[in-house]
Amino acid sequence: MPESNAKRKIYGGIIAIIVLAICLVITTFAIVYATVSVEENIFRTGRVKINLNNGEPIIREDEFLFEPGMTVVKECFIENLSTWDVYYKLYFGNVEGELARHIMVDIKDGDKELYSGYISSLSKTNVASVSDPLSVMERKTLTVIFRFPKDVGNIAQGLGLKFDLCAQAVQTKNNPGRLFN
Numbered sequence: 001m002p003e004s005n006a007k008r009k010i011y012g013g014i015i016a017i018i019v020l021a022i023c024l025v026i027t028t029f030a031i032v033y034a035t036v037s038v039e040e041n042i043f044r045t046g047r048v049k050i051n052l053n054n055g056e057p058i059i060r061e062d063e064f065l066f067e068p069g070m071t072v073v074k075e076c077f078i079e080n081l082s083t084w085d086v087y088y089k090l091y092f093g094n095v096e097g098e099l100a101r102h103i104m105v106d107i108k109d110g111d112k113e114l115y116s117g118y119i120s121s122l123s124k125t126n127v128a129s130v131s132d133p134l135s136v137m138e139r140k141t142l143t144v145i146f147r148f149p150k151d152v153g154n155i156a157q158g159l160g161l162k163f164d165l166c167a168q169a170v171q172t173k174n175n176p177g178r179l180f181n
Helices: 002-040 150-156
Strands: 050-052 071-080 086-096 104-109 112-118 139-147 162-171
Touching: 050 086, 050 162, 071 086, 071 162
Parallel strands: none
Antiparallel strands: 050 071, 071 139, 086 162, 104 112, 104 139
16 A cells, blocks of 8 residues: 555646646736736826916906996907816906905806806806717817996905905816815
């Protein structure tokens, strides 16, 4: 029996070496194949970039002296310079002055009203994104209507206002909830 035990150990060792050699060949082939397949994939990173009126203000300081009942209509544009379609929202940032609670604003894309409210209420956290995405290289001319209600009267006399018209955008790809994080 000792000879047959030795033969079994030798045959077992040979079978183990053959199985390990086969595993090594399969593993090597899998690594080489995976390396070759990854090279054929294309990965791209995106860029979100918006041009809002070339950074120019829509109303210049001391351009108007607002009075009750006055309406000012200005145009500006928004352009998508991103690598993908974007959802965007417009809002008023860096708002200073009590007149912000009295001046009403409507922002329109043609006949479609995008936003309406007091300057003080159209902040980054209070506005939603526009429903129609802006395509790559698309440029929209927007109309901004400032209204100083007549019924405000003299209570706003001597009040001032400073603000920035701002835009924020996020890509549409993989973002069905229009999340602005």
